[in-house]
Amino acid sequence: MKTRFLKTTFLLGWLSVLPALLAAQDNTTSNPNFYNDFYAYLLASITAVVFVAVLWVLVHLLNIIVKTNELRIYQEQGMEAYLAERAAPKKPFWQRWYRSMTDAVPVAKEADILLAHDHDGIQELDNNLPPWWVAMFYITIAIGVVYFGYYHFSDYGMSSAEAYAQEMEYAEREREAFLARQANKVNESNVEPLTEATALAHGETIFQATCATCHGQLGEGNAGPNLTDNYWLHGGSIKDVFKTIKYGVPAKGMIAWKDQMSPSDMHKVASYIMTLQGTDPPNQKPPQGDIYEPNASGSIDSGKSNGVLGSVTK
Amino acid sequence: MSRIEQFSYDNSIVRKFAIASVIFGVIGMLVGLLLALQLVFPELNFGISYTTFGRIRPLHTNAVIFAFVGNGIFMGVYYSLQRLLKTPMYSKLLSNIHFWGWQAIILAAAITLPLGITSSHEYAELEWPIDIAIALIWVVFGINMFGTILKRRETHLYVAIWFYIATWITVTILHIFNNLELPVTLTKSYPVFAGVQDALVQWWYGHNAVAFFLTTPYLGLMYYFLPKAANRPVYSYRLSIIHFWALIFIYIWAGPHHLLYTSLPDWAQSLGMVFSLMLIAPSWGGMLNGLLTLRGAWDRVRNDPILKFMVVAVTAYGMSTFEGPMMSIKSFNAITHYTDWTIAHVHVGALGWNGMLTFGVLYWILPKIYNTQLFSKRLANAHFWMGTTGIILYAVPLYWAGVTQQLMWKQFTPEGFLQYTNFLETVTQIIPMYAIRAVGGLLFFAGLFVMMYNLWKTMRQGQFQASESAQAPARVKHVPHKGEYWHRWIERRSVQMSILALIAIAIGGLVEILPMMWVDSNVPKIATVQPYTPLELEGRDLYIREGCVGCHSQMIRPFRSETERYGDYSKSGEFIYDRPFLWGSKRTGPDLHRVGGKYPDAWHYNHMLAPAVVSNGSIMPAYPWMFTDDLNTSSLEKKIEVLQTLGTPYPSGFAQQAEADLRKQAQEIAKSLQENDISLENTYAELGKTIQPSDKLENKEIIALIAYLQRLGTDISKLKAPKAQN
Incomplete structure (x- = not known):
């Protein structure tokens, strides 16, 4: 009995979280941090369940106090006083509520509701539908009607496409606000190689995660060209490399990273790539493009203009 | 009182299905275990096409659903x-x-699926000749069941039989409509529906395969075997009625979740979601009627392993039918x-509800038909704890994995x-x-052998009663008496009940599917x-053959986290020539809908040859x-013609030029690969193979696959002006 009550409370606790989850649907779109807050939501619902459980324990304790008092009266004043005491107060609210929510005929009295059905020896009782179950059914139907009405027959509910547009707009505002606070304005005309070890290490991490698939883990080249020799298809200065990373060379399969990587990350990875020059790793891809002389100049078209020395292989 | 008649029950058919269920349980779960291990140790794909993940995943799901649970259903139905x-x-x-027909179908599935013969519809992968065989055998079962119902001696049909009837009717309809396809060859067909329509019909089927193959027949079994094992009356007759009709009516609507x-379209998604929510109560009606039937018998649950299995089964049923509706809430x-949350969810259902109930029923039936006692309660208890712990070890890490991964994606x-x-x-x-999950699966799997030993010993110590004599009075015309419950009327009329059940399950499907067609x-x-x-079409058919859809979705959802990662979200108009649709249901690898043009041809070539070399740490198998x-193009002409019949607007006479067109495109791709230092000799x-002079790069299957991958999701970008809104 008691464990069943616990179970019911627990499950009703979950059910109470349901509207919150439904409401959360709008939050997913309007609040991009919703999933970061997911653990908080989870914690809140667990707290709610614990709260209900504590309430139950308190009521249970109260019951025990009442019971011990009755026993004391029985021991001190005898049976009659005990019965009078028992008859006097009504059952505690929670117990009555639990009764009314489950509405089950006790096992001892079930002969009264045994139907005359006999299916290969299986009999059936005629217990009422559990009222809490009926309530749950009605609540879910009501939620369904309200939900469908809100999203499809009112002007308030957003379609998936509208919700997406709003999410993007919100994220863009957040991003701009963040960038306005950051001095994150490195671009291809002002970029200079970084030299601090931490920045280069970060650059290497990015390289391994995003570039190594095509350019090899040591920059030796694979589907993409070798980055360790001094031949370059699109210029070998830090400014050229930054530009190639940023805008890509879509025709040849090099992705434009500007929408997926921050300027500071592109800065770090470009600086890291510069450090690969002359490392001479094994399994190098043959040179492609024009030779680049570092001392020539830092201008973007330096590699191309240096055509005298350029020896195009393949 | 009418006269008492003598007759006998056929137990041999029950025994046959019982043994088949156990054997296919072992096979199905063994394949499952291999799959779980492949995710941790990709080498266990063995570099052989027949044992790669994509091909044996459907083998696992089909074996467990239709062979293990399927034979379990028939065992229970034929007994009860x-x-x-x-x-x-x-x-x-x-x-x-x-x-024998059902076992032959399973055998055919076990052969064709590893060969890559698949229609790619989840849980309906089998190709058209096997589909027809399934339909025929299912009709044989139907005739046998309804024939038995019609010649019954009992006046009223018990709730278990209502569930059997609903199962038969609904599975018939689902199977037929989801397998409407036009054959190309004996082993290849194209579905009549394409893209979004195909997706809707498939998930109307897929969801209700769970509902009417894994749920309703098992509820029927629960209503018979649980009160029998507990020796207690069913808790509430009225609850049976309400939850039965509510369940079968509402379940059908929930597919779009x-x-x-x-x-x-949004409206269909919303319908799927709200009807899934409404499903909590009808599903829990079954759980409550099961658990509350045990009132007054809980002391026996402690001692009786059979009841333990049943309690865990019913509890797992309650858990997954609460979790399912929660997962149908869009934000969740x-x-x-x-x-992997989804994978955990389905396994709580399959291992917990179907597995544990099957075990409980097996432990109950076999001693009965062998006229003996269970050989060892201790072993059954050991099996129980192995199973229960196995499920927990299986599910908890996967819930964790699911949330972790999704949060990282976002x-x-x-x-x-x-x-x-x-x-x-x-x-x-x-x-x-994934590794812990495999351990959980192993534990559950090992439990099966404990059960097999126990049942084997039980069979050895008993005497099989192939036919069990019984007696009952002949059926007399029933005179309804005053005050009887209104539902008794329909319980006496199997035909009317079948028609009503048909109407109940037809409504949801019609309301959701017809507008999508019209x-x-x-x-x-x-x-x-x-x-x-x-060439792309052939490549797509290779993608289907290899079961790529098992790990890669082709459906970018309208979330910032997905459009940033994969590109613009997918539009329904992009899929109108997709037969079948390949949206997928699980991302073990990334979404591929807009992979076209993202990487060079050479990248795809190297990646398919050695994924772990190109992407360090990748668990994707290689496709040597x-x-x-x-590339086998022998049925290309026929394929084009079939697609034309289905409405794909290839110009007339295109089928005859298709081969030339294919060769031309293949040469272009081969050329682009060769320009990037790729040569077949090196490959x-x-x-470690010797190349023959007849081996040419442009003739290889990989070329077609690359063509398809490079086409994916690119058509929409050819729109000149960006679309105004949405």
């Missing part, structure tokens, strides 16, 4: 139906045709979908970029959880979307045979 109706089965011959945030689905940096740009990072993060505005056309070229096998040397 005879006794509940006080008659032997209608025809012993039909019983045996049903049994598999397609939330996809290109399916945004976190759980495409992740994590942005303050600068507005994805935190984990490389999908692989989110995979390597959860591999330890109302064009549900799938807005996109001018630049063109049919696949012959696609580099050595020539063969890498694979």
Whole structure:
């Protein structure tokens, strides 16, 4: 009995979280941090369940106090006083509520509701539908009607496409606000190689995660060209490399990273790539493009203009 | 009182199905275990096409659903139906045709699926000749069941039989409509529905395969075997009635919850979601009637392993039928979908509800038909704890993995970029959880052998009663008495009950599917979307053959985290030539809908040859045979013609030029690969094979696959002006 009550409370606790989850649907779109807050939501619902459980324990304790008092009266004043005491107060609210929510005929009295059905020896009782179950059914139907009405027959509910547009707009505002606070304005005309070890290490991490698939883990080249020799298809200065990373060379399969990587990350990875020059790793891809002389100049078209020395292989 | 008649129950058919269920349980779960291990140790794909993940995943799901649970259903139905109706089965011959036919179908599935013969519809992968065989055998079962019902001695049909009837009717309809396809060859067909329509029909089927193959027949079994094992009356007759009708009516509507945030129109998604929510109560009606039937018998649960199995089964049923509706809430689905959460969810259902109930029923039936006691309660208890612990060890790490991965997918940096740009990072993060899951699966699997030993010993110590004599009075015309419950009327009329059940299950499907077929505005056309070229089409069929859809979705949801990672979200108009649709349901690897043009041809070539070399730490298997096998274009002409019949607008006479068109495109791709230093000689040397002069790069399967991958999701970008809104 008691464990069943616990179970019911627990499950009703979950059910109470349901509207919150439904409401959360709008939050997913309007609040991009919703999933970061997911653990908080989870914690809140667990707290709610614990709260209900504590309430139950308190009521249970109260019951025990009442019971011990009755026993004391029985021991001190005898049976009659005990019965009078028992008859006097009504059952505690929670117990009555639990009764009314489950509405089950006790096992001892079930002969009264045994139907005359006999299916290969299986009999059936005629217990009422559990009222809490009926309530749950009605609540879910009501939620369904309200939900469908809100999203499809009112002007308030957003379609998936509208919700997406709003999410993007919100994220863009957040991003701009963040960038306005950051001095994150490195671009291809002002970029200079970084030299601090931490920045280069970060650059290497990015390289391994995003570039190594095509350019090899040591920059030796694979589907993409070798980055360790001094031949370059699109210029070998830090400014050229930054530009190639940023805008890509879509025709040849090099992705434009500007929408997926921050300027500071592109800065770090470009600086890291510069450090690969002359490392001479094994399994190098043959040179492609024009030779680049570092001392020539830092201008973007330096590699191309240096055509005298350029020896195009393949 | 009418005269007492003598007759006998056929136990041999029950025994046959019981043994088949156990054997296929072992096979199905063994394949499952191999799959679980392949995710941790990709080498266990063995480099052989027949044992790669993509091909044996459907083998696992089909074996467990249709062979293990399927035979379990028939075992329980053939046992309980005879006794509940006080008659032997209608025809012993039909019983045996049903049994051997079903096993032959399973055998055919076990052969064709590893060969890559698949229609790619989840849980309906089998190709058209097997589909027809299934339909025939299912009809044999139906005739046998309804024949038995009609010649019954009992006046009223018990609730278990209502569930059996609903099962038979609904599975018939689902199976037929989801397998409407036009054959190309004996082993290949194209579905009559394409794109969004195909997706909707498939998940109307897929969801209700869970509902009417894994749920309703098992509820029927629960209603018979649980009160029998507990020796207690069913808790509430009225609850049985309400939850039965509510369940079968509402379940059918819930299919679209598999397609939330996809290109399916919003209204259909919302219907799927709200009806899934309404399903909690009808589902829990079954759980309550099961658990509350045990009132007054809980002391026996402690001692009786059979009841323990049943209690865990019913509890697992309650858990997964609460979890399912929660997962159907769109905001929650945004976190759980495409992740391992779904895998955990279905296994709580399959291992907990179907597995544990099957075990309970097996432990109950076999001693009965062998006229003996269970050989060892201790072993049954050991099996119980192995099973229960196995389920927990299986499910908990996967829930964890699911949430972890989805949160990583959705994590942005303050600068507005994805935190984990490389999908692989989110995979390597959860591999330890895959390992724990495999341990859980192993434990559950090992429990099966404990059961087999126990049942074997039970059978050895008993005496099999092939036919069990019984007696009952003949059926007399029932005179309704005053004050009886209104539902008793329909319980006396099997035909009317079947018709009512048919109406109940037809409504939801009709309301959701018909508008998708008839109302064009549900799938807005996109001018630049063109049919696949012959080479791309062949490549797509290879993608289907290899079961790529098992790990890669082709459906970008309208979330910032997905459009940033994969590109613009998928539109329904992009899929109108997709037969079948390949949206997928799980992302073990990244979404591929807009992979076209993202990488060079050479990248795809190297990646398919050695995924772990190109992407360090990748758990994708290699596909060496696609580099050595020539593309088989023998049915290309027929394929084009079939697609034309189905409405794909290839110009007339195109079928005859298709081969030439294919060769031309293949040469272009081969040329682009060769320009990037790729040569078949090197590939063969890498694979340790000797190249023949007849081996040409442009003839290999890999070329077709690359053509298809490079086409994916690119048509929409050919629109000249960006679309105004949406």
